Amino acid sequence: MTDPTPASARKEIFNADRIGHIAAETRAVFPTFDTAQFIALCSDGLDDLSLMARLRRVTEALHATLPDDYRTALEILRRLAPRLNSGFVTMVLPDYVALYGQHDFDISMEALKFFTVFGSSEFAVRHFLRCDLNRGLAAMERWARDENEHVRRLASEGSRPRLPWSFKLAAVIADPSLTQGIIDTLKTDPSRYVRKSVANHLNDVAKDNPEWMLARIEAWPRDNVATTWIARHALRTLIKRGDQRALAILGAGDAPEIRVVDFTVSPRSIPLGDNITLSIILRSTAKQDQRLVIDYAVHYVKKSGATAAKVFKLRTIDLKGGEDMSLTHRQPIRDFTTRTHHPGLHKIDLMVNGRVVAQGMFDLHRAAS
Numbered sequence: 001m002t003d004p005t006p007a008s009a010r011k012e013i014f015n016a017d018r019i020g021h022i023a024a025e026t027r028a029v030f031p032t033f034d035t036a037q038f039i040a041l042c043s044d045g046l047d048d049l050s051l052m053a054r055l056r057r058v059t060e061a062l063h064a065t066l067p068d069d070y071r072t073a074l075e076i077l078r079r080l081a082p083r084l085n086s087g088f089v090t091m092v093l094p095d096y097v098a099l100y101g102q103h104d105f106d107i108s109m110e111a112l113k114f115f116t117v118f119g120s121s122e123f124a125v126r127h128f129l130r131c132d133l134n135r136g137l138a139a140m141e142r143w144a145r146d147e148n149e150h151v152r153r154l155a156s157e158g159s160r161p162r163l164p165w166s167f168k169l170a171a172v173i174a175d176p177s178l179t180q181g182i183i184d185t186l187k188t189d190p191s192r193y194v195r196k197s198v199a200n201h202l203n204d205v206a207k208d209n210p211e212w213m214l215a216r217i218e219a220w221p222r223d224n225v226a227t228t229w230i231a232r233h234a235l236r237t238l239i240k241r242g243d244q245r246a247l248a249i250l251g252a253g254d255a256p257e258i259r260v261v262d263f264t265v266s267p268r269s270i271p272l273g274d275n276i277t278l279s280i281i282l283r284s285t286a287k288q289d290q291r292l293v294i295d296y297a298v299h300y301v302k303k304s305g306a307t308a309a310k311v312f313k314l315r316t317i318d319l320k321g322g323e324d325m326s327l328t329h330r331q332p333i334r335d336f337t338t339r340t341h342h343p344g345l346h347k348i349d350l351m352v353n354g355r356v357v358a359q360g361m362f363d364l365h366r367a368a369s
Contacts, residue, residue, distance in 0.1 A: 026080055161173045161204040260280075282324065
């Protein structure tokens with residue numbers, strides 16, 4: 001999911017107050033800690049650094065001010081972990097392990113398992129998979145059976161082929177069966193937190209190996225609530241592409257028997273920063289009930305004047321024969337980290353079961369200064 005929070009706000013997770021907090025709590029568990037040097041190292045040029053660069057700066061400052069012996073430093077960080085006041089900030093600790101602990105594989109993997117309970121070790125563990133894939137995955141298969149849901153989630157999330165904000169795992173992209181044992185263990189996990197990670201993992205797989213992923217999901221029981229939930233979320237990229245095999249798994253593979261009574265995009269013209277509203281009325285022309293997967297695609301205008309479509313999930317419904325369905329949806333049109341809007345005519349496709357059934361449009365212009 002795209003984080004709409006401005007990057008300038010997110011990076012303030014590591015501001016001067018937070019750095020002071022880390023220094024004080026480290027001093028509390030390691031009385032000879034040089035807080036002044038740590039703060040000075042963290043603060044140099046801090047304003048110019050992004051969120052992840054600030055995280056790395058704190059990691060490097062800890063390395064410069066903790067004992068040189070890795071295992072001694074690691075024990076201090078273990079005592080520090082429950083004292084930090086932000087889950088995201090605790091990701092400094094597994095980052096330390098990734099940077100300075102690859103020579104001590106087993107101890108470091110155990111540390112990542114410990115630290116993930118306080119925040120997440122999902123980025124750090126990938127360095128160990130890249131270092132020794134078979135050894136790392138063997139540990140993560142054990143984690144998939146752990147009693148703690150955070151550890152079980154790490155098994156799936158850390159081994160995702162295309163984890164956002166991290167490097168790709170080329171070997172897993174080439175052969176998704178490498179993580180099949182983890183997925184098979186977790187596909188009926190009682191924790192939604194874990195199941196969401198499994199769905200995201202499989203959605204990653206679908207981008208490179210859709211046939212493999214579809215075959216796995218088709219073999220799952222259709223009457224299991226956990227696997228059904230995972231399948232619905234794991235198939236989202238393929239559903240957006242209108243993949244008929246994916247739609248069939250959800251029970252929406254057939255062409256919809258409907259009439260579009262209304263599809264209105266309003267207002268017709270908006271300044272950047274305002275909202276558009278989609279108003280939809282669909283009427284079933286079938287005698288029997290039918291499942292409808294309803295999406296819409298916005299054809300965003302690019303700087304060059306060309307357009308590129310992005311599909312958004314709307315709703316999945318079961319429509320009775322002969323009945324109507326009304327739906328209203330509002331979407332803000334504003335710039336954020338991963339999308340810059342450009343003025344011009346934007347088309348919108350209404351899609352049902354992967355097929356375009358109606359079209360609308362709106363004109364975007366810059367607000368007057």
